[in-house]
Amino acid sequence: MNPTQPTAASEPLISQDIYIAxxxxxxxxSLIMLAIIEMLSGYADNIGFFRPIIQGNADKDDLIQFISHRYQLGTPYEAMYGCTSEEARHLLADEQYDELLKIILAKYRxxxxxxDHVLCVGSDYRHGNAIFEFDFNADVANNLGCLLMPVMQGENRSDEQILNGLASLKHSMREHDCESLATVIIGVAQNQIASLRHSLNHSSEFPVYVVPAESSLEKPTIGNIAKVIGAKVFSGExxxxxxxxxxxxxxxxxxxxFLDYVETGDLVITPGDRSDIIMASLMAYNSSNYPQIAGLILTGHQQPAPQVQKLIDGLGGTPFAVLGVDSDTFTTALLVSQVTARLHSQDDRKIATALGLIESNINMVELRLRLCSKVSHKTTPLMFEYDLLQRAKAKKQHIVLPEGNEERILRAAEILLLxxxxxxxxxxxxxEIRQKIQAMALKMDNINIIDPIKSDLRPLFAETYYQARKHRCIVYDTAFDLMADPSYFGTLMIHLAYADGMVSGAVHSTQHTIRPAFEIIKTKPGASIVSSVFFMCLEDRVLVYGDCAVIPNxxxxxxxDIAINAAETARMFNIEPRVAMLSYSTGESGKGEAVDKVRDAVKIAQTLRPDLLLEGPMQYDAAVDASVAKTKLPDSKVAGQATILIFPDLNTGNNTYKAVQRSSGAIAIGPILQxxxxxxxxxxxxxxxxxxxxxxxxxAIQAQEADKT
Known part of the structure; x- marks a missing residue:
């Protein structure tokens, strides 16, 4: 196929990044990389290039150098990769896989x-573990929020082997729940192209492009070899x-x-003192009776004899490159045999060949339209956590932690301060707290610590509490005694703007933590009750569960009210609210007091907030599984894609969140009071x-939002 590119003015803007693995x-x-970045550069002004892991050696990454030079990116080299292979190995050896992903995510963001757009190219297969390598790249693509574009090698494989490999790839991508742009099978023999394309039946759901082999692209250049083996260039343009x-x-x-064995495109390897071979190569190149070699390597740390060099200079130099190396002939031949083809920005002919091959076999218009329509809404736990940290850091808030001598609180405080x-x-x-900090060797020398019993703020807080609660027969002395309690003292700090928020409960009960807030801070306008949600961080998305901690029935x-507040909480954290009101019955099928309560709640919520996508009653599977939703609620805008799940009572909600957390390995953040x-x-x-x-x-983010109101 030879697609005609439409004009830039008629094209929609690309809104998604691509990860080639x-x-x-x-x-x-690298060939697919070249074609994709060529396409992107035609429609966007500011292209970025990123690699998750590069080889940690003295030389810079070949692909980064190639793209930077060819497209004049102007981005610092250090900004274009996540970490080195050595750093990655240390993290993996210490079982810090998530930390590795966080480092890559931070550099990518x-x-x-x-x-405007970033093209990511996955890590190289240098450690002999292909299964782990693809799994790792799929994880990275998910956490960066990119569309994955896998590239399979079709060289020396039958149709059956290629199709089996493709089936295995599809299975792996489903396991990782990858958002796919397209798959490319490259290097397929010309006589297999037609039959393979027919067998694949290119579909919009899982498009697969087949690119034939091109022998010139599979061969290394003289420049490739010279760089890899560290050769000096003696002559040649x-x-x-x-x-x-x-x-x-x-x-x-x-x-x-020697002349009987020489072939077109040969790289001749010979000791540097073999003047006869040097002269024969030069003469054979200029003779119509012998093939033209690609170049000559002189081994053994020897240059051509002065007389031979003088003769060459008199002829205006050699028509091919002459390289020199220090190693012996056998070692040099071994090194040359291991060099693979790589693109370089100076290889104009190879670049043109590569672009022509890819663009004539991949419909770039179709690919680009798919890129515009396949916008990923995936939110992994690492993405969610990273976004939260960046938002919190953007406008730092003051958080009070009443359980100051608890070891977990101290370790968390150190992380947050660092x-x-x-x-x-x-x-x-x-x-006591400073002694514990010292014993635990924590870096918290400048931490602010207040002892509620000795604090100068205690009388002020007691008076404030007394004035607010005297109608409940509270006397000042009782209020003063209560201010010795860290939960009450911390709540008054927030109430009187000495702090922006409070977190407690690692030691104290829920009632001990939130009772002072009910008494002093109270509910915000429009909220009749205080309820809670959990952020359930699943492998590929974040769901909001409510109420799982506060209101029993x-x-x-x-x-x-819980549903409306949960929608606002979700929106605060950039989760698009699609609210499913859960019950044991979906739609109109069920009868009974419990399901009627949910129906009534839906009507009330829809009346109060007609702008919300809120539906129910529905069962959990109909809320989160698109295939079930298609059968049970085919016309629903919520079913199958709910982001907020409201349980009918605390018993159901609490048990469900714990069951999901323990059985799926989900991270449950909460309860978050709303x-x-x-x-x-x-x-x-x-x-x-x-x-x-x-x-x-x-x-801290809730406190930021409270400041806006």
Missing amino acids: GVDEGSGK ALKTRC SATMSREVYHYKVAAMLVPD RDVVKITLLGNEA PNAAQLA GLNKPVNDLSRGCTVTDIVNTVVIT
Whole structure:
């Protein structure tokens, strides 16, 4: 096929980044990379290029150098990769796989801030574990939010082998839940092209392009070889470095025998003192009776004899490149045999050949239209966590942690301070807390600590509480005593703007944590109750569950309030609200008091907020599974793609979130309280340090949003 490109004015803007990954070693992904970035550069002004991992050696990454030079990107080299292979190995050895992904994500996002579009090219197969390599690249593509474009090698494979490999690839991509742009099979023999395309039956759901083999692209150039083996260039114009090497020949024989074996495109390897071979090569090149070689390598740290060099200079130089190396002939031949073809920005002929081959076999218009329509809405836990941290850091908030002497709280506080996410105040006995910090060897020398019992703020807080609660027969002395309690003291800090938010519950019960907030902070306008949600971070998306922690058996009006507040909470964290009101029955099929309550709640919520995508009652599977939704609620705008799931009661919600968390490995962040005037959040007493960090970050973002109102 030979597609005609439409004019730029008629084309929609590309809105999605691409991640090209090889399925096996030597897949040919660099050729696809070249065609894709050529396409992108025709429609966007500011293109970025990124590699998740590069080889940690003295030389810079070949692909980064090639793209930077050819397209004049102007991006610093260090900004165009995630980490080196050595750094990645250390992290994996320490079982810090997620930390590796976070480093790559952070570098990618930093690059994306300066670019309209970013093309990512996956890691190279250098460690002999192809299965792990593709799995890793699929994980990275998911966490970067890119469309994956796998490249398979079809060289020396039958149709059956290629189709089996493609089936395995599809299975792997389904397991990783990858968003796919298209798959390319490259290097297929010409006599297989027609039958393979017929067998594939190119579909819009899983498009597969077949690219035939091109022998000139599979061969390394003289320049490739010179760079890899570290050869010096003795003679030859720059154009001679772009010649493809089809074979290499060791010339250790007499000239007559050598001439019988020489072929077009040979790289001749011979000791530097073999003046006869040098002269024979030069004469054979200029003779119509013998083929033209690609170049000559002189081994053994020897240059041509002065007389021979003088003769060559008199002829105006050699018509082919003459290279020199220090190694012996056998070692040099071994090194040359291991060099693979690579693109270089100076290889104009090879670049033109590659672009012509790819563009004549991949419908670039079709691919680009698919790129515009296949916008990924995937949100992985790492993406969600990264976005939260960046938002929290953008406008730092002051968070108070009442359980200041709890070890997990201290470790979380250290992480938050080292990452400069929030300002923190710990509550408790200062001497005890500082002693524990020292014993744990934490870096928290400048942490702010307040002892509620000794604080100068205690009388002010007591008076404020007394005035607010005296109608409940509270006397000042009782209020003063209550201010010795860190939960009450922390709540008054927020109420009187000495802090922006509070997180507690690692030691204290939920009631102990939130009762002061109910008494002092109270609900914000429009919220009749305080409820909670959990952010359930699944492998490829983040769902909002509510209420799983606060209201045991909400009535219809309360259920509607929970749903509306959950939608606002989701929107606050960039989750598009699509609310499913859950029950044991879907649609109109069920009868009974419990399902009627949900129906009434739906009517109330839709009346109060007709702008929300909110439907119910529906069962959990109909809410999250598109295939079930198609059968049970085919016309629904929520079913099959719900982002918010509202449970009918606390028993159902609490058990469901724990079942999903334990059975799927999902990360559950919460409970996050909603409906309060100021953010106060409760921790589970079984919480981890990561749970605390995430909850503090979410509290900081809630505080940012509260400042806007």
